Amino acid sequence: MKIHFAVYIFTTCFFGCVSVTSFPVPPSPDQVEILLAFKNEFPSRNCDPIWNTPDVVFRSPNIGSWTKEAVSFDGVVFDNATGAVTELNLGGACISGTIQANSSLFRFQHLRYLRLFINHFDSSPFPSGFGRLANLEYLDLSQNGFIGEVPSSISNLSRLTSLDLSYNKLTGRFPNIHNLTLLSSIDLSYNQFSDTIPSSLFTMPSLWYLDLRQNNLKDPLENMTSSPTSKLVHLDMAKNLFSSRILEPISKLPNLTHLDLSFQNTTYTINFDYLPFKSLEYLDLSGNSVSVLNTSSENLSFLILSNCNLTEFPTSIKTLQNLRGLDVSKNRLKGKVPEWLWKLPSLGNVNLSQNSFSFLEGSPEVLLNSSLSELDLSSNTFHGSFPIIPPTIQVMAASNNYFTGDIPLTLCKASQLILLDLSYNNISGSIHRCLTNVSVLKLRNNDLTGRLPDIDSDSLVLLDVAHNHLSGKLPRSLVNCTSLKFLNVEGNSISDTFPFWLKTLPKLEVIVLRSNRFHGPISSSPERTLSFTALRIMDISLNNFDGTIPSDYFANLSGPLVNPPQGNLWPEYRGDWHYKYPTEPWYYPSIDVRNKGRNMELAKIPDTCTIIDFSGNGFGGKIPESIGFLKALIVLDLSNNGFTGRIPSSLAKLTQLESLDLSRNQLSGNIPQEIRVLTFLAYINMSYNRLTGQIPQGTQIGGQSKSSFEGNIDLCGLPLEETCFRETTGVPSTPQTQGIEPTKQEQVLNWKAAAIGYGPGVLFGVAIGQAFASYKPALFYKLFRLAFEF
Ligand SMILES: *[C@@H]1O[C@H](CO)[C@@H](O)[C@H](O)[C@H]1NC(C)=O
Ligand SMILES: *[C@@H]1O[C@H](CO)[C@@H](O)[C@H](O)[C@H]1NC(C)=O
Ligand SMILES: *[C@@H]1O[C@H](CO)[C@@H](O)[C@H](O)[C@H]1NC(C)=O
Ligand SMILES: *[C@@H]1O[C@H](CO)[C@@H](O)[C@H](O)[C@H]1NC(C)=O
Ligand SMILES: *[C@@H]1O[C@H](CO)[C@@H](O)[C@H](O)[C@H]1NC(C)=O
Ligand SMILES: *[C@@H]1O[C@H](CO)[C@@H](O)[C@H](O)[C@H]1NC(C)=O
Ligand SMILES: *[C@@H]1O[C@H](CO)[C@@H](O)[C@H](O)[C@H]1NC(C)=O
Ligand SMILES: *[C@@H]1O[C@H](CO)[C@@H](O)[C@H](O)[C@H]1NC(C)=O
Ligand SMILES: *[C@@H]1O[C@H](CO)[C@@H](O)[C@H](O)[C@H]1NC(C)=O
Ligand SMILES: *[C@@H]1O[C@H](CO)[C@@H](O)[C@H](O)[C@H]1NC(C)=O
Numbered sequence: 001m002k003i004h005f006a007v008y009i010f011t012t013c014f015f016g017c018v019s020v021t022s023f024p025v026p027p028s029p030d031q032v033e034i035l036l037a038f039k040n041e042f043p044s045r046n047c048d049p050i051w052n053t054p055d056v057v058f059r060s061p062n063i064g065s066w067t068k069e070a071v072s073f074d075g076v077v078f079d080n081a082t083g084a085v086t087e088l089n090l091g092g093a094c095i096s097g098t099i100q101a102n103s104s105l106f107r108f109q110h111l112r113y114l115r116l117f118i119n120h121f122d123s124s125p126f127p128s129g130f131g132r133l134a135n136l137e138y139l140d141l142s143q144n145g146f147i148g149e150v151p152s153s154i155s156n157l158s159r160l161t162s163l164d165l166s167y168n169k170l171t172g173r174f175p176n177i178h179n180l181t182l183l184s185s186i187d188l189s190y191n192q193f194s195d196t197i198p199s200s201l202f203t204m205p206s207l208w209y210l211d212l213r214q215n216n217l218k219d220p221l222e223n224m225t226s227s228p229t230s231k232l233v234h235l236d237m238a239k240n241l242f243s244s245r246i247l248e249p250i251s252k253l254p255n256l257t258h259l260d261l262s263f264q265n266t267t268y269t270i271n272f273d274y275l276p277f278k279s280l281e282y283l284d285l286s287g288n289s290v291s292v293l294n295t296s297s298e299n300l301s302f303l304i305l306s307n308c309n310l311t312e313f314p315t316s317i318k319t320l321q322n323l324r325g326l327d328v329s330k331n332r333l334k335g336k337v338p339e340w341l342w343k344l345p346s347l348g349n350v351n352l353s354q355n356s357f358s359f360l361e362g363s364p365e366v367l368l369n370s371s372l373s374e375l376d377l378s379s380n381t382f383h384g385s386f387p388i389i390p391p392t393i394q395v396m397a398a399s400n401n402y403f404t405g406d407i408p409l410t411l412c413k414a415s416q417l418i419l420l421d422l423s424y425n426n427i428s429g430s431i432h433r434c435l436t437n438v439s440v441l442k443l444r445n446n447d448l449t450g451r452l453p454d455i456d457s458d459s460l461v462l463l464d465v466a467h468n469h470l471s472g473k474l475p476r477s478l479v480n481c482t483s484l485k486f487l488n489v490e491g492n493s494i495s496d497t498f499p500f501w502l503k504t505l506p507k508l509e510v511i512v513l514r515s516n517r518f519h520g521p522i523s524s525s526p527e528r529t530l531s532f533t534a535l536r537i538m539d540i541s542l543n544n545f546d547g548t549i550p551s552d553y554f555a556n557l558s559g560p561l562v563n564p565p566q567g568n569l570w571p572e573y574r575g576d577w578h579y580k581y582p583t584e585p586w587y588y589p590s591i592d593v594r595n596k597g598r599n600m601e602l603a604k605i606p607d608t609c610t611i612i613d614f615s616g617n618g619f620g621g622k623i624p625e626s627i628g629f630l631k632a633l634i635v636l637d638l639s640n641n642g643f644t645g646r647i648p649s650s651l652a653k654l655t656q657l658e659s660l661d662l663s664r665n666q667l668s669g670n671i672p673q674e675i676r677v678l679t680f681l682a683y684i685n686m687s688y689n690r691l692t693g694q695i696p697q698g699t700q701i702g703g704q705s706k707s708s709f710e711g712n713i714d715l716c717g718l719p720l721e722e723t724c725f726r727e728t729t730g731v732p733s734t735p736q737t738q739g740i741e742p743t744k745q746e747q748v749l750n751w752k753a754a755a756i757g758y759g760p761g762v763l764f765g766v767a768i769g770q771a772f773a774s775y776k777p778a779l780f781y782k783l784f785r786l787a788f789e790f
């Protein structure tokens, strides 16, 4: 069973509040006049691409289409009998500006439904005029950027049943709404209200839904009158400043089914030794220091106790016979996981990650009769062989433990397995052929042997078997994995030729073959050029590839290496637990990257990251001129090969380049002066070649360390100490004439220039380089820096 509470709330807005067009009834002329006056108050439209996401088809109501002659008005509903406007459904209508106190909006005296969510009233104070719309039943102003206090005139809306002011920047006192006795749903979440709340709020006679998440609200000052009646069912008070005193009023709300008190910004420990709720189904206390927990709601289905400083497994959980999800991640739990847990008949999702658990109490079959679908055991100290997995499992995460022995064969019976992560354990033996339906398979950093089995799965998205002892060839069956985006086999003993055949995979973005026994050329007669459609990271370093690379090798690429990748969010799979942070994917692929001669694991590959790493092979001949096509390239490493000839001046077209390593080759001649324009270039290494002449002088280059240029024949200029002014002649070894041979270079580039859409030399201007500099911060390199500069 999937639960997506936050997603649900969000999608009710996407799908539930979608506007309807008007009835074919003649609107009254005075109402049309007000509509047109309202339209004219907002001449500028500022639309948000959020409406064009692939999942959500939303037709924005177009107020631009409103005219005097129109018989129907997009987003407007008129009363059949009187012709008065009763509904304005203008969510996502791209309205931009400020609603003035005298706005025509407040002249719609018969308005009952007003939906203005997701427009752009950025930094507008909340107009008091809403208080004049005395017939309003439904008011949704969420996600608009309103600032300031909610004026007290809102208390005039005595017919209001639903109020949504979420995701604005409202501040100050708690809105004066507790007299609105018909209100059944209030959402003030994601604002900056910073007041005490009135305890009468909880007993508003019609209220069943109250969301105060993420504000700076404090406990009510007064206690609640005895035994109130309350319809309140859903109460979200997460991320505020409430203390344990809040338990006093809310413990009197026996009808509650959903209670979220997570992440209160208080320092003291909260004692939940008495939670009298009988109907509770969902309870989240994460991020609070919990000393005792005693809950016995018979219907409790989801219990979230992440980051609660727990040291003992709460035994009251034993009585929760309807529990479906339990999250006790990020606590200080250690030793055994109690056997009784798995006997809870409905338990499907269990997150035990980031504790110090060391074993599962009971036999290796202890999980077998459970109904688990998601189990996260990662980052604990589990040891011994892997438990036997129930066939119902869909997500099995157990990375960063000390599991030994084989991958359990029982996984073959788990026909619904979507994600298997056993990374960073000591698992040995070979990989079963049976894992056919998984989307994400992470087995990196274990002791796996044998060959990578045939995987014939069109659902496989991510395959990471890095740092094992796998041998043999890459299984050709990978060509049938048409969803594959990420392939990492780094650090094994795979002995194969270059997998040209993977080019048929339309989504393959990342290929890491680093540090194996791949051999032979990466270009041959039918496969002269590289033609992977989605490629953005190609790391084939530290293998035995050899031969020369044709000059046009990169000329057929068109994907993210050429056009910067756009927010292509990982992963495909989002876990069931994502009711809390629906927009944040939790499963990222990771790779090891090399920078400044050091290796690191990049736990989350940024969406814009692009890398070509051919280092540590036996390539010879010239560096292909067509490298200049890869305009979105950020890291280029061709070091430790036998490349000869000159450094191609087409490198100057790689305007996004942040790291360039050409060290330890046989490159000769001058360093092309054009690369001065590479304003993001934060790391350069050209050491141990046969370079001569003046080092191009630009801000990025002068700041490099000397070692970046050492070991060459005759380089001069900063950062080296050698000056380019020779005592014998007194003239510099003029790079302008020696270095670039412009005519010849430009001829070479001519055939490509057409394809890229630039005339040769156009990008070589310093001015253009500076224009790019203001365009994008060097994010990726900053990430590297953080990781390296301890
Ligand atoms: C108004 O018209 C709609 C359909 O056009 C109809 O369903 C509704 O009953 C009508 N209401 C009144 C009050 O006539
Ligand atoms: C609102 O008042 C301002 C002046 O304060 C005026 O310029 C504007 O035209 C008025 N708008 C309407 C819709 O009456
Ligand atoms: C409250 O509504 C009445 C009409 O029902 C109106 O006359 C009055 O001005 C409103 N008050 C505020 C503060 O808007
Ligand atoms: C709520 O209504 C009561 C009576 O109807 C009134 O006395 C009280 O002042 C009102 N409170 C607020 C905050 O408007
Ligand atoms: C509220 O109730 C608690 C006990 O439930 C009591 O200790 C406290 O003094 C009361 N506060 C007020 C303001 O009445
Ligand atoms: C619970 O809600 C029902 C109606 O939904 C109501 O009749 C009952 O009084 C409520 N219980 C309490 C204790 O408020
Ligand atoms: C907690 O509150 C303090 C002051 O009240 C504030 O400075 C801090 O940023 C808050 N922390 C969080 C995580 O909200
Ligand atoms: C538990 O859930 C069942 C089924 O939804 C319901 O009938 C029952 O009243 C609930 N129990 C409590 C104490 O709310
Ligand atoms: C838990 O609360 C119940 C009452 O709901 C009480 O009977 C029981 O003793 C409490 N258990 C603990 C360990 O405090
Ligand atoms: C966690 O609990 C221990 C006692 O078990 C306590 O000493 C410590 O202060 C608590 N830490 C926090 C952050 O509350």
Ligand SMILES: *[C@@H]1O[C@H](CO)[C@@H](O)[C@H](O)[C@H]1NC(C)=O
Pocket: 456, 476, 477, 478, 479, 480
């Ligand atoms: C790919 O799938 C097709 C159809 O299922 C099959 O005939 C073919 O042998 C598979 N290719 C490989 C290399 O396994």
Ligand SMILES: *[C@@H]1O[C@H](CO)[C@@H](O)[C@H](O)[C@H]1NC(C)=O
Pocket: 306, 329, 330, 351, 352, 353, 354, 374, 375, 376, 395, 397, 575, 577, 586
């Ligand atoms: C388990 O909890 C950790 C820490 O709270 C979280 O990062 C992880 O995504 C959760 N696992 C699943 C499967 O949701």
